[in-house]
Amino acid sequence: MIELLPIIKRTGAMTEQLRLRPGPQGLGMLPDGLLPQATTTGVCGFCSTGCGLTYHLRHDQAVGVTPNAQYPVNLGAACPKGWEALRVLESESRATVPLSRDSGGQLLPVTWDQALDRFCGTFKELLESGGPDAVAVLGTGQITCEELAFLGSLTKFGFGWRHADGNTRQCMATAVSAYKRAFGFDAPPFCYDDLEQSDCLVMIGANPCIGHPILWERFLLNRRRPNLIVVDPRRTETAAAASIHLPIRPKSDLCLLYAWTKWMIEHGAIDQAFIDQHTSGFDQLRAAVRDFPISRAAAETGVAEEWIVDAAQRIAAADAASFWWTMGVNQSYQGTATAQAIINLALITGNIGRPGTGANSITGQCNAMGSRLWSNTTSLLGQFPFEDQEARRKIAEVLHIPSDRIPTSAGWAYDEIMEGIRRGRIRGLWVVGTNPAHSWIEQGGAIDLLKRLDFLVVQDMYCDTETARIADLILPAAGWGEKEGTLINSERRYGVVRQVRRAPGQALSDFRIFQALARRWGVAGLFSEWSSPASVFALLQKISRSTPHDITGIRDYDHIASCGGIQWPWTAEDAAGGDPPTCGRRLFTDGTFFTPDGRARLEAFVPQEMPETPDDEFPFMLLTGRGTVAQWHTQTRTRCSPILQRLYPQEAYIEMHPQDARRLKLTSGMPVAVRSRRGQVRVRLLVTSAVAPGQLFMPMHYAETNQLTLSHFDPISRQPSYKDCAVAVDPWTNTCRS
Ligand SMILES: Nc1nc2c(c(=O)[nH]1)N[C@H]1C(S)=C(S)[C@@H](COP(=O)(O)OP(=O)(O)OC[C@H]3O[C@@H](n4cnc5c(=O)[nH]c(N)nc54)[C@H](O)[C@@H]3O)O[C@H]1N2
Ligand SMILES: Nc1nc2c(c(=O)[nH]1)N[C@H]1C(S)=C(S)[C@@H](COP(=O)(O)OP(=O)(O)OC[C@H]3O[C@@H](n4cnc5c(=O)[nH]c(N)nc54)[C@H](O)[C@@H]3O)O[C@H]1N2
Ligand code: SF4
Ligand SMILES: [Mo]
Secondary structure (H helix, E strand, C coil), X not given: CCCCCCCEEEECXXXXXXXXXXXXXXXXXXXXXXXXXXXXEEECCCECCCCEEEEEEECCEEEEEEECCCCCCCCCCCCHHHHCCCHHHCCCCECCCCEEECCCCCEEECCHHHHHHHHHHHHHHHHHHHCHHHEEEEECCCCCHHHHHHHHHHHHHHCCCCEXXXXXXXXXXXXXXXXXXXXXXXXXXXXXXXXXHCCEEEEECCCHHHHCXXXXXXXXXXXXXXXXEEECCCCCHHHHCCCEEECCCCCCHHHHHHHHHHHHXXXXXXXXXXXHHHEECHHHHHHHHHHCCHHHHHHHHCCCHHHHHHHHHHHHHCCCEEEEECHHHHCCCCHHHHHHHHHHHHHHCCCXXXXXXXXXXXXXXXXXXXXXXXXXXXXXXXXXCCCCHHHHHHHHHHHCCCHHHCCCCCCCCHHHHHHHHHCCCXXXXXXXXXXXXXXXXXXXXXXXXXHHCCEEEEEECECCCCCHHHCXXXXXXXXXXXXXXXXXXXXXXXXEEEECCCCCCCCECHHHHHHHHHHHHCCHHHHCCCCCHHHHHHHHHHHHCCCCCCCCCCCCHHHHHHCCCEECCCCHHHHCCCCCCCCCCXXXXXXCCCCCCCCEECCCCCCCCCCCCCCCCCCEEEEEECCCCCCCCCCCCHHHCHHHHXXXXXXXXXXXXXXXXXXXXXXXXXXXXXXXXXXXXXXXEEECCCCCCXXXXXXXXXXXXXXXXXXXXXXXXXXXXXCCEEEEEEECCCCCCC
């Protein structure tokens, strides 16, 4: 395999990647005899930034990948994961044949025929004996829009299953709930140019230096000498670069945001004309924040009043202020309330619909937005409510299926599916492109539950993920680069992924697996039009007609690629005027929202107590999140690249403030036992002042982390609150057991 080694400079806090422009120099890095014969382009399949990549092909197979200098998202840059995207496809761990567990408990190779028979036979038996609540499916924001739509339609309309959810629940559910409540539709309003055009950026619970490094580079291109205000309990790489870092106590965001809201109202820093014309609920909001003076925010957050006011003044003084949030907000037991408080602030200060503004939730996985629109789980295809009879009729008409096959309500959410397993209601589970035995909250409990199932099917690129190891049947899936379709990035931009590699062994694309299952289940007739990803894309376009995400103006995949991606909406009417501009398309420029009266809704909630606060027995607050640029989630992919491996610690670690380490007589590098009420793990200690005293941080990439977390959720979005639980730390001794 050819190495196109990125030059990675570790400059203190940030990882910078060398920009390589395709051309004689770039190609010259390939060994003689393997010089590529052609190039094609596609988008990256890791994070939601959605960088454009150029594949260098030989005999139609990619032999190298470089960032695409023409792509408007990344402007010729990529992070180490993008550079190594091909390498992770080559691994001993790849699932290359279907594997089925025999009566002796051994996973043994079987033919696809046998695998499909076992899948359909067992799930049908479970449905017959247990009814429609007996089975469920968990999907992912990491497959294409076409595959997501196929999975959701196959299970709900084809198989008649009720319960379907996916890892988007772990990630984006809160933003979805907040946007729907405030804007009337789940519509992130921004484009990446806003990072460059903002005078004041407020980043709340987001660490783009690590999670979205190329978005961070876009911010670095901002020439307006912007203020960057970072709200994060940790001094992250992003916080270290901020004008002001507010190291708030975990989950005190809501109080801070309400105090800022009150301050803006009282200091005339609001846009009354915009509020009057384009919002509803202002009087209730003003009344609700009355009890949140700056002094209360200071007491709750632990941040000095002057700092909170200084930040408020900078927001108020900006011509264009923008508010960005990610998992520090979404993964919270009061996440929807917090996200709506951010949206309120943008609305009342008139910071929406103009360049450099917005209430902007950055998505996470490469197709998190595709999952929100097309997975047919929480809402019907295209984000209609299942309850909407007219929408059901429309979907039935476009898909040529009987409308009585479409459920009239959504099924259980992820946590309810897990609870259904606990109660013995759900007995069969199909897991596609996610690794819940590692990533679900309170993993010990999750693994016990998954083991209780009568039938667990895992469809994954790798056969040794934590979830695959306990499966009864493994279906080997092709991954990114081995199939085609579309992904939607954080700025609503459709991008195309191409097949540039043959999948290993007998692995099939998820799309082909769904087709084969439709035939074997006996519902191929319902999916006769679903012959290729491109034909499904055409169906999705029809469904999108006259919705906020109308994409009827797109011609085909080549059109998307030639435009450098196309942001939704792009209607047939828009297309009459030519191709879309490559950048700069944001929503709500005319102040009209997707609510019935066209007004955005302002809403306030009462802050809640954290369910598990530190005490004498468990004196520390544990935060979790992303560790390094080179690690992706449960590491099934990134562990497969020797280059990426060199860029992150191989062993699980926990960060602790020097003051706490001194008090406990612990030193950096020593093994420690970390205990919560759920479990105990052995990890290495890393002493650093990036975390505040009394707080700890563990990256989610190590399976140890979710053995400690506490199973609790946002009541509106049902998203897990991964970033708050109480733990204790002791030196590791031989008597400790993990
Ligand atoms: N390298 C890499 N990049 C990724 C991913 C990856 O696995 N690896 N995953 C992708 C995905 S799916 C996602 S969702 C994104 C996530 O991207 P981010 O949300 O930026 O990442 P996290 O580290 O999970 O959380 C962000 C910050 O929230 C802070 N935080 C914790 N509790 C609180 C709180 O109560 N209030 C506030 N204000 N902040 C808090 C944490 O200290 C952390 O720094 O990254 C995407 N990009
Ligand atoms: N403690 C803690 N836990 C967290 C978080 C946190 O911040 N803290 N963050 C949460 C968030 S935001 C997220 S998004 C989740 C992520 O959690 P997961 O979704 O469990 O993480 P991944 O490792 O991305 O799992 C994706 C799986 O799909 C497989 N895969 C990749 N591509 C394909 C494909 O094309 N087809 C198929 N069939 N399989 C494929 C991969 O091999 C991998 O096994 O973790 C959540 N868990
Ligand atoms: S920033 Fe995200 S999309 Fe861009 S190369 Fe890195 S992982 Fe891929
Ligand atoms: Mo995520």
